[in-house]
Amino acid sequence: MPMPGLTIAEKILSERSGREARAGAFVVAEVDVLMAHDGNRPLVIDTLGELGFDRPARPERLVLVLDHAVPPPTSVVANIHARMRAFAREHGAHLVEAGDGVCHIVLPERGYVRPGDLVVASDSHTTTIGAVNCFATGMGSSDMALAAAKGAVWFRVPTTLRIVLTGRLGTGVAAKDAAQYLVRRLGLHRCNYRTLEFEGPGIEAMGMDGRFAMANVAVELGAKCGILPGDAVLRVWLERRLIGPLKFVASDPGAVYEESFEFDLGALAPQVARPHSPADVVDVAEVEGISVQTAFIGTCSAGRLEDLRAAAQVLAGRSVARGVRLVVAPGSAEIHLAAVREGIVETLLAAGAALVPPGCGPCAGVSQGVPGDEETVVATSPRNFRGRMGNPKARIFLASPATVAASAVAGAITDPRRYLS
Amino acid sequence: MIISGRVHRVGDDVNTDYIIPARYKSRTEDIASLVPVLFEDLDPTLASRIRPGDLVVAGHNFGMGSSRETAPRLLRAAGVGAVLARSFARIFFRNAVNVGLAVIECDTEAIADGDEVEVDLESGSVRVPAREVAVTAQPLPRLMLDILRAGGIKGYLEAQGRGTGENRV
Numbered sequence: 001m002p003m004p005g006l007t008i009a010e011k012i013l014s015e016r017s018g019r020e021a022r023a024g025a026f027v028v029a030e031v032d033v034l035m036a037h038d039g040n041r042p043l044v045i046d047t048l049g050e051l052g053f054d055r056p057a058r059p060e061r062l063v064l065v066l067d068h069a070v071p072p073p074t075s076v077v078a079n080i081h082a083r084m085r086a087f088a089r090e091h092g093a094h095l096v097e098a099g100d101g102v103c104h105i106v107l108p109e110r111g112y113v114r115p116g117d118l119v120v121a122s123d124s125h126t127t128t129i130g131a132v133n134c135f136a137t138g139m140g141s142s143d144m145a146l147a148a149a150k151g152a153v154w155f156r157v158p159t160t161l162r163i164v165l166t167g168r169l170g171t172g173v174a175a176k177d178a179a180q181y182l183v184r185r186l187g188l189h190r191c192n193y194r195t196l197e198f199e200g201p202g203i204e205a206m207g208m209d210g211r212f213a214m215a216n217v218a219v220e221l222g223a224k225c226g227i228l229p230g231d232a233v234l235r236v237w238l239e240r241r242l243i244g245p246l247k248f249v250a251s252d253p254g255a256v257y258e259e260s261f262e263f264d265l266g267a268l269a270p271q272v273a274r275p276h277s278p279a280d281v282v283d284v285a286e287v288e289g290i291s292v293q294t295a296f297i298g299t300c301s302a303g304r305l306e307d308l309r310a311a312a313q314v315l316a317g318r319s320v321a322r323g324v325r326l327v328v329a330p331g332s333a334e335i336h337l338a339a340v341r342e343g344i345v346e347t348l349l350a351a352g353a354a355l356v357p358p359g360c361g362p363c364a365g366v367s368q369g370v371p372g373d374e375e376t377v378v379a380t381s382p383r384n385f386r387g388r389m390g391n392p393k394a395r396i397f398l399a400s401p402a403t404v405a406a407s408a409v410a411g412a413i414t415d416p417r418r419y420l421s
Numbered sequence: 422m423i424i425s426g427r428v429h430r431v432g433d434d435v436n437t438d439y440i441i442p443a444r445y446k447s448r449t450e451d452i453a454s455l456v457p458v459l460f461e462d463l464d465p466t467l468a469s470r471i472r473p474g475d476l477v478v479a480g481h482n483f484g485m486g487s488s489r490e491t492a493p494r495l496l497r498a499a500g501v502g503a504v505l506a507r508s509f510a511r512i513f514f515r516n517a518v519n520v521g522l523a524v525i526e527c528d529t530e531a532i533a534d535g536d537e538v539e540v541d542l543e544s545g546s547v548r549v550p551a552r553e554v555a556v557t558a559q560p561l562p563r564l565m566l567d568i569l570r571a572g573g574i575k576g577y578l579e580a581q582g583r584g585t586g587e588n589r590v
Contacts, residue, residue, distance in 0.1 A: 026562070039443075041450055041491045051575055074447045124488045124512055140490035140516035142574050154564075188434050189482035193511050222482065224511055277434070364443040383486065385438040387462035392442070 005252025007160040008227045009195035012135040012249060016118045016152075023159040023256070030152045032134075033061055033113050035121035036144055037103050038080050039068030039360065044122050045087045047145035055091055057151035062093040063103075063112055070098035070359040073367040101332025101358040104128035104216070104300040109334055111241035115230050116249045120147050125300045125382060126225075127218035131211040132238065133230040133248050135195075138219065158195045158224045159258040160251075165202025165214075167266025172417035174310055175210030176302045176380060176400040178202070178263075179217035180271040184281035185263065192222035194258065197251060199229055202265045208237045209306035216301050220278050220382060270415055272378075273398035276386040284403060284415045293375040295320075295408035296389075297401050298329030298356075299363045302380035307331075307401040308339045312347040314405035314419045320352035321411030326404075327362055327369045328353045351409075365390025378407045422542040422570060424523055426476040426502045429467065430534035431460075435479055436486035437513065439463035441495050443487070452491055453498045473500025476540075478532045480506065484513025493517040503540060505529050505547065505558075518565045521573030527558035542566060 006014065006022070014020050017027035034056075036044035045064070048056070056062050064084045072078035081098060088095035096106050104125055107113050119129050119136035122144045129136035139147070147153035169178060196218050203211065211228050218226025228234075230248020238246055270284040297303070297311050308330060320326045328348055330336035336358060339345045348355065356362065362369030363381040370390035371377050377389060377396045384396035399407070402416035409419065439462050445455055460467040471477075477496065483506035484492060493516045496504065503523035507530075517524040525540055527547050531554045532538060539548045543566070545558040561569070571577035 026564075039446065040487075040489045041446060041452055042494075047490075051578060069447050076449060077447050080450070122488055124486060126488075138488040138512055140488050140493075140512060140519065142490060142519035143515055146574065188485055189508060189510070192482065192508060222485065222510060279434075364446075366443055366447050370444075383436075383438070385436050385462070385486065387442045387444070388438055390444045392462045 004256050005254040007195065007251045007255045007257070008197055008249050009135055009158055009160055009225065012116060012118055013155060013157050021157045023157050025157045026154060027157060028152050028154050029118055031061070031120050031147055032117040033063065033119045034144065034148055035063045035065060035103055035107060037065045037067055037123055038077065038084060039364065039366070040122050040141060042141050043080060043084070044141050044144040044148065045084060047141040048148055051142065051145050051149070053145065053149035056093065056148040059091040059093045062148055063096060063107060064088050064093055065096040065103040065106065066098040067096070067101065067103050068360045068364060069367040070357055070361065099333060099357045099359070101334065102300050102303060102360055105304065105331040105335070108132050109241065109332055114242060116247055120144065120153060124219045125216055127223065128212050128216040128300050130218065130225050130227045131208065131215040133228060133234060135225050135227065137225045158193055160195045160197055161191055162257045162260040163196050163198050164200040164260060164262040165198065165265055166200050166262060167202055167264040168205050169265050169268065172402055172420045173268050173270055174400040174402060175206055175213040177268060177271040178265050179213050179301070180273055180281045180398065181263065181268055182217055183220050183279050184271065186221050186261070188220065188279045189222040194223050196221070196223045196226040198226060203228060204231065207306060208233060209304035212304065213301055216382060270400055270403045272403065272413065273384055275384055275395040275397065278383055278398060284413065287397065287413045288415060289412050290376060291412045292378045292407050293324060294369065294371045294377040295324060295326045295404045296362050296369055296377065296379040296381065297404050298331065299360065299381045301382040302401050303329060303331030303335070305335050305338050307380065308335070308344050311401040311405040312344040314402050314416050315351035315409065316347050318351055318409045320408045324408050324411050326353040326408040327356055329356045329362060330358050332358050362389060378404050378413055380404055423539065424503045424542065425537065425539040426474045428476050428478045428532055428534060428536040428538055429471060430532070431463065431477060431479045433480035434482045434485055435463060437484055437489050437492040438486055440484070440492040441489065452494050455495055456499045459495050459499050468499065471499050471501065474502050475500065476503050476505060476538055477501055478505045478529050480529065481508045483509050485510040488512045490516045490520060493520045493522045497522050505532065505538070505540070518568050519574040521569060523569055525558045528556045531556070542569065
């Protein structure tokens with residue numbers, strides 16, 4: 001009897017380990033791209049030295065990103081940034097400067113990652129990059145330092161769950177809503193250790209910005225990575241960012257999936273996660289009217305051009321309510337510039353939004369946008385754990401950019417469809 | 422490898438932000454100095470009750486969320502001898518082994534706050550001798566046991582002879 005086919009994750013790990021890597025096996029796989037940012041302690045570059053290595057094996061595959069606290073809010077962070085710049089210069093690694101954007105947005109944007117790649121990075125939301133049809137996963141400083149020193153790292157080959165999305169998102173409903181709906185349905189650990197393969201008409205109908213939001217949520221579901229298909233949409237997006245032929249990876253017919261789930265996006269309402277869990281998700285109708293003081297749009301979940309555009313659509317000709325601060329952090333400098341050219345930034349500013357530099361700061365509570373005691377926040381961030389934005393006495397609701405914009409205008413959580421016809 | 426200690430019980434889905442809030446990242450790089458704020462956003466009184474050698478016992482998905490290795494490093498700095506959980510988030514699990522923090526996956530339902538628990542990492546036996554509670558843990562892969570025995574990946578690499586290309590990591 002012939003062996004069953006391979007999933008995308010099994011194919012990529014087979015290719016990179018030089019052996020057939022079926023679910024459950026332990027393999028040492030060569031990595032194509034490594035990314036380390038300024039946000040975690042100890043820094044990957046310091047751990048490299050701590051473990052006794054003096055340089056990365058393939059510096060041209062290493063990208064250092066300054067994005068978590070930019071511009072530096074403290075001298076501690078400023079010194080970290082200086083050390084990372086010096087390391088990149090000394091070893092010939094790539095550097096993404098403070099203000100250039102959020103790592104998971106910038107890496108694909110600048111063509112650092114290709115379909116079929118194995119990407120490891122010092123951040124859990126690295127799953128986001130799987131939207132370009134590659135295996136991308138987060139690791140801690142020691143694993144990252146070892147991967148940098150040796151050019152390879154060990155994996156237990158994950159089983160794969162297939163997530164089939166049908167139906168088309170309605171007006172005022174975004175990929176971020178679909179992503180939150182998946183957490184509502186699957187919970188925070190149902191997919192632990194697994195790879196998710198996303199497919200179906202619901203995915204095909206999404207642009208790349210929405211697809212990144214879907215891959216981004218894989219980690220909230222507990223998954224090791226989330227991989228999206230290679231198709232014409234991805235090809236067009238990549239062709240202006242990458243040189244050389246593109247080779248997509250698809251699973252074989254007869255590949256073994258641990259389980260398949262099908263979700264219909266057609267009738268989906270805007271989804272809101274309540275404090276303090278990304279899994280406590282309800283239809284927006286259940287939380288409408290809860291008054292908010294801070295609204296935040298940005299992050300690796302929903303800080304892309306399509307997200308800013310959706311917010312601008314709601315905000316056009318309207319104003320942020322008295323007593324509400326709307327903070328917007330474009331996901332990258334490229335997105336910020338495109339939003340300026342398209343007139344989106346003018347709309348946001350005219351409505352009363354405050355723009356802060358591209359980066360992760362407000363979401364992680366490490367710089368800018370910290371809420372006050374007893375305040376309620378509605379944000380497009382991926383996580384709303386108590387204290388997440390820097391103050392454990394605040395409450396954080398998670399929602400799509402349109403819902404956040406509508407809530408900023410109304411001063412209370414609001415279904416954005418009320419403002420869209 | 423036998424580990425025993427007094428239990429601090431926590432629930433399901435304890436995330437790394439609850440183990441160490443991100444807001445402290447911009448203030449210091451000295452992880453040990455953050456021991457007083459361990460678990461601050463979960464239970465502000467917990468850090469002061471943890472004594473060296475104590476164990477943390479959790480439900481499902483302990484260590485979910487961010488990739489910050491600060492989390493297991495801080496648990497170690499506080500002297501936590503091991504974390505037992507029904508299941509672990511994958512990045513935390515790897516990080517914990519790398520920094521020499523024993524992670525034991527087992528049915529933790531019957532283990533209560535204040536229990537004295539005894540764990541045999543090799544056999545997977547987990548017992549509360551005073552109450553005759555006994556469960557069996559998911560055995561750790563050999564490589565992970567070896568790393569834990571060496572006190573973490575640093576000690577393991579030193580023992581293996583770094584740079585020979587022969588070690589298994």
